[in-house]
Amino acid sequence: MREPLIFDQGRPGRRAPSQAPAVAAGTDDLPAALLRRTPPPLPEVSELQVVRHFTRLSQLNFSIDTHFYPLGSCTMKYNPRAANKLAMLSGFLDRHPLEPEAHAQGFLECLFDLQDMLKAATGMSGVSLTPMAGAQGEFAGVAMIRAYHQARGDTARDQIIVPDAAHGTNPATATMCGCDVVEIPTGPDGDVDLAALRQVVGPRTAGIMLTNPSTLGVFERRIAEIAEVVHGAGGLLYYDGANLNAILGRTLPAAMGFDVVHINLHKTFSTPHGGGGPGAGIVAVNDRLEPFLPIPIVGRRDGAAGHEYRWLAEAERPRSIGRLSGFMGNAGILLRAYVYMRLLGAEGMRRVSGYATLNANYLMKRLAAAGFTPAFPQRRASHEFIISLKDVTRDTGVSAMDFAKALLDKGFHAPTTYFPMLVPECLLIEPTESEARQELDAFAQALIEIRDLAFKDAAEVKSAPRTMPVRRLDDVRAAKQLDLTWQSRADSPAVSPR
Amino acid sequence: MREPLIFDQGRPGRRAPSQAPAVAAGTDDLPAALLRRTPPPLPEVSELQVVRHFTRLSQLNFSIDTHFYPLGSCTMKYNPRAANKLAMLSGFLDRHPLEPEAHAQGFLECLFDLQDMLKAATGMSGVSLTPMAGAQGEFAGVAMIRAYHQARGDTARDQIIVPDAAHGTNPATATMCGCDVVEIPTGPDGDVDLAALRQVVGPRTAGIMLTNPSTLGVFERRIAEIAEVVHGAGGLLYYDGANLNAILGRTLPAAMGFDVVHINLHKTFSTPHGGGGPGAGIVAVNDRLEPFLPIPIVGRRDGAAGHEYRWLAEAERPRSIGRLSGFMGNAGILLRAYVYMRLLGAEGMRRVSGYATLNANYLMKRLAAAGFTPAFPQRRASHEFIISLKDVTRDTGVSAMDFAKALLDKGFHAPTTYFPMLVPECLLIEPTESEARQELDAFAQALIEIRDLAFKDAAEVKSAPRTMPVRRLDDVRAAKQLDLTWQSRADSPAVSPR
């Protein structure tokens, strides 16, 4: 199935008239020079056309609601429908963000409770909910680290240490914060190379950014030593919480020695990915960094008539690194995470890491038994693990990318490919706790079949996908012959989608 | 794509635990003999499995939201999403039907207004909203006709006259009401054979059931004479309003001489078909039949504090034919129709018939010009029209059914086939007003291509569909080897859908 562009379905003058005022109001009082001379090139279509177009487009997507989606580092677990429905209650949805606090007590109470639960889940003492995605949480974290050093007059600390396996947002964030990035290598067992770390720390060390378990799918066992080294050098530890799903209720970032952590609520706490966002990248900190948290934060005053919730902003948080959003971050996403966490409860949260880890280890074992090569066969998988297809690629020419495309034809979304970059031809596989064993078995079976076919008929595998709305796309052409917007054409097709 | 049965995806003991009480409450006080010994065979699946299964199932359907759906007699027009959203506001959705009237004023006001608008659209003086589909509206209508005669002591009237082109619900309803059905033929121009009508009317005539325009897609021009004949014989006229879309705001059932009418709100007033319902088959009557309307009806009292709405039931409607539903019919559907009608307004309603008729006549002309055979080429099409493929079938062996299946492969839902039965190899085509001209052109093009292929390669057409989730299904086997329910099997597949 293909679907023409919405622009090509329009006709001059066609509209969805229920959706706008029936007649155009006058604007005669506005100076003519201010006015637009030609209307913007928006589609001219009927309401039915719009509904049909976007419904059909939606069907071209894979999603958790339709497919197993074992995308490593992304935690594609079930997004409870209750979270969506309850976050969209009119009492939350139709309220202006600058509504007086007295009118927003129900909303503020949810956020306050959420702050508390996140403190519990991290072991930290302060939380700000405002960052709008993991990367912004990272920004907030590194900015707080810088502010901390600066506040102490320790102004030379401008280096952020990052392992080579780190997610790209970590070094990019360090740069945005005006820091230099110092990369350290991973050892053969998947843990950070401690000797290398010791060499790079020093008076310019602002801090280190780590995720644990790392993006290699293994738990950094010497985390306590790392903390000692970094703290010893005067630096702070930043925890990239994208992998929190693996340790929820098993250990705490605070216990591991981290000073600040961000959590992708759109991963561990199951808010939707929405085809690329929005997420929420809340930050939690220990006492050291608490004064620097970004604002606003929700506070509580105990009044005569019970609790009274309110915003803490500039005046009450003078050392804050400041604001990160126009209002209060991705409020609706925060509410979704809140609903999810209340549905799980403490025991449920702990089960998340338990079964996510069970699924990953089971699948890793099953694939290893079938002859695939785990990147770290001697290690426990965390909630995800890496398979390297290096040997298959060498013997057949069929690459990790080819496997990914062939999986699509078998009805599975592909794992993450070519990340982390240090493992050649890798698939980073994260099943999550919400998938059933039978699904994992079917996925393993698919990988086995693809590999068998690779040895029999490599060209066949390389010609995948064949059942998707398009076949393999030319990325190079996309970048070379940039086509980023629709250009109104006289020769738009006269007939409709099909 | 195929999808296994939900039962086959289960595993003993699997559940969606958020959805039920965490622990089973005791039932010890209930006598053991009353209790179930084996649990019912419901699926044992996770919440994600349920969401994924039914999302995937939905994608196997054609629907208005995804396809042009020119199913004659069914009026598959756009179902505004606003109607769904607003009918599902908590203030309507979460209220018990026996809630005191004082608590339901907003709901009752909508229904009262709806009654008034339906009176206006039919020219009638009384309305009852309670019938839950067209067929139940018909039941109410015929029951009122019988009650009317009975109330006058005119007890011998037990025949209902029905044209041969009538929808099957008409004769079936007459039987349910304990009447005998007298069928009259259609003349060559598509109008009722008046001479035949004159012959059958008499002292046993309770009434006649007609739809106008008829299911042949033409307006019954001699309706006034028909009314005279039937009324002259002491019978009443029933208007099957399934085709009201064709005449909305152009003529009124009352003006044509009808005494009672039902309207399928799920056709003309665009409430969803929902894969087979629910609908609403409201009835409207003139003064003669008003006392017999089914209950409840919404009344209004003008109080000091404004209007006060209330239910009129047994005590106030002693001659009513009685109740047709446990509470108040398909209330949520009534609200959807109400929203639609308010969005259209009087002018919008008139445009409905105008553009529905324009689309039908345009498409008929276009197909006639391409060599297809309209059933009544000399007549105006109403909102729908019939093409007979008799000649094509004779020359190629490709039947109307084959055309229908081939259309599916081209991305169009098929028109109604083999109804009305008197036109051989017929397609009853109803585009509705909400489709764009370009859609009609594409549909005509598809029919032309199929016909051309029929002459070139009939077997190819007969092998359609090829792109649907299943190929052509064996109906005979379905009826002969009845398989109506899932039987628990030990050998259910171990892997999941794909």
Place this chain on the structure above:
Amino acid sequence: MPFIPHTTEDTAAMLGSIGARTIEDLFDEIPPALRVDGLPGVPVALSEAAVTRLMRERAARNRATLCFLGAGAYEHHIPAAVWEIATRGEFYSAYTPYQAEASQGTLQLIYEYQSMLAGLTGLEVSNASLYDGATAFAEACLMAVRGARQARARRIAVPRYINPVWLKVARTLVEGQNIELVELAATAGRTDLDALASLDGQDFAAVCIPYPNFLGGFEPVDELTNWAHARGMLVIAACNPTALALLKPPGEWGEKGADIACGEGQPLGIPLSSGGAYFGFLTCRKALVRQMPGRLVGGTLDVDGRPGFTLTLQAREQHIRRSKATSNICTNQGLMVTAATIYLSLLGSEGLRRVAAQCHANTVDLVRALASVGGITAPVSPFFHEAVLTLPRPVAPVLQQLAAAGILGGYDLSADFPELGSALLVCATELRTAEDIAAYRSALAGVLGVAVAA
């Protein structure tokens, strides 16, 4: 032009190709005397924004209350997933699955639904739904008359404590066919088995047994089933579907089991929704399948031998059999069945059993709490999730005062069943908490002017 995509150019070109000058011309076959040129009684169009505001204001005028009222419609938890999926366009805006190959989603879903309802009732066949519980009851009666071994029996025996509205609806629907519903004498809230002897010699097509009955209690289902079968009658069960997760299914009643089961599907994921749309379910033994009204979906194979689903036994239906059809029903309650199938999948048998058990336990608590208010008498026999309390005063004004206090206190039985005195039917579903029950108790004590401990 709301929902009409035609541009001025489209319209002109289309009229041109038809050979008409205006849209009005297309109506020239309507005799001029019959034409109207507008609908003066209909207001002008509103924008979606205006209708939204209007409907929100009206919805807000419907007051929310704490609900202890059942009487045929029950407030249960409905998982959010149910309606988020059921209202997907592909379910919401599809027609009846006449083109099977383009409707496998709906067809498979109905097949799954049929399997679930057959399983719940312990029978072999389910149709694809009827309008609601009341009409399902009526259709069950009609079906029994058609299927009756005693070809001329046109009477159905019905216990006194069946839903009184269902009885009315059934009478409206079966009277035209000269079918009579005959009430069985009752004692102590259920059918008086001793009084059955008085019916000896009379012909009945069937007995229809409510389960639980309208008072929330239990009829002697095994005895009635055996009695009916012994007389060549069919047995119809009119059941609450939630209760069936807990209770012996009709298919296992007595020695041979009931023949037909029907009921209101609303408890299975359908919102109270001011009264509808709900759906009626109907199941039966395989031997009766050709008497079944409504649609049936069957499994079959396609030309490649792969399984698929299609409407089947359509020869029973009005569009084929016309005046000889098993019923006039055409459009049924498809979308509600979609919701119910999702609901039953989410709950599963253990989940539904817990819901049922919790409803029961809560109602036991409610009865105990309210009966502790002075002057109120509680029932002695077992009940499911409704029970009858007898108040020291007329029920109606008490309910009115409770409603003013935000509590929907139950159903006043005194009009329908005067022999019960000041009888109030109360209900507590799984959603009622201990606090809710305490709130009802203290409100009731307040209304009755009795002092109670908190």
Place this chain on the structure above:
Amino acid sequence: MPFIPHTTEDTAAMLGSIGARTIEDLFDEIPPALRVDGLPGVPVALSEAAVTRLMRERAARNRATLCFLGAGAYEHHIPAAVWEIATRGEFYSAYTPYQAEASQGTLQLIYEYQSMLAGLTGLEVSNASLYDGATAFAEACLMAVRGARQARARRIAVPRYINPVWLKVARTLVEGQNIELVELAATAGRTDLDALASLDGQDFAAVCIPYPNFLGGFEPVDELTNWAHARGMLVIAACNPTALALLKPPGEWGEKGADIACGEGQPLGIPLSSGGAYFGFLTCRKALVRQMPGRLVGGTLDVDGRPGFTLTLQAREQHIRRSKATSNICTNQGLMVTAATIYLSLLGSEGLRRVAAQCHANTVDLVRALASVGGITAPVSPFFHEAVLTLPRPVAPVLQQLAAAGILGGYDLSADFPELGSALLVCATELRTAEDIAAYRSALAGVLGVAVAA
């Protein structure tokens, strides 16, 4: 176990094949000293029914008011279709479209979105969104510094009446890179062109012009654009997207047009939602595309030569370029973009223009109505859909009393812009009716203790 499908047998079999005894064993690589065995600060699980009730109660505690407040977030009509479609599982629960072939729905939608936003702003390239208007403004500044012709300029000139929160956010985000935002002097509610001369000799990367500005009025966009271009600076437009349906697009400002446009996407179909999620848009001239932060979707061909869509120019992004990326942004606001694309398709250019014109007309009416209350001064210069009124008393207590009466009266400007006195920023979108405006007027008169005619 909520959202975990494992049966006891599954778990046992899986542990068996791993060779572990318990799930705890799987965590044996975590040093014992670091382990915890629970989360004492987290409450126990609730059922969905209980959470539903909790959230409904909390939502009900947020009071509804009649909204005349804008200040960066605007109450517009949102067609029902927007969110009914945007929350379909296939959009809602998909990831970033990294596997293009399995994500053509999202990719094509983003391509359509990019086309719409480029068209609205009159520029050539749009990215796939940033977090919100404030961060889009900050990213535009960073982009301008990277793209500046004067390689060493790290200062951005900003008119005084830009959204003060945006300025704060931008400062938080750009300070680390030693970029400075410098305020331009204002007079009569807009930038003082005469005062620009005082900046001669200073280096700026760009000027960022709010459109309309925070007071609802209009900056001298053509003059500022020409002034900036003459000095080798880039021009950034920070625009309200609704206004762009009516107003000259940034791409046509001055002689050469603005180079970058950014803004808050919330007015395009995103609910107020207590402050988020919204989305930021960012468009630019083609020449700057390699400086663009965030995702871009491009059209291309598949191996059969058929068109399709894919993420492109990823070498700008963090996952490829890491510390040298144009930004650290990864997850953006995809679902909001989905909604906005549906919204813009439903409105079309004429619909959006009508919305904009109606907002303007209503605000004119509002200003007239309120200014007729004694002691209130209205603005004289043109405005879009917000305007400044000067009250005879401090604004805060007036707003508080209005709020108590159910009216959200506007934004108190006095803290951010003391030079304006007791200044109140009011807004009337297309949703405000004549009755709403009259209600505000009489409430305000009541609060101020002035008698007015009805």
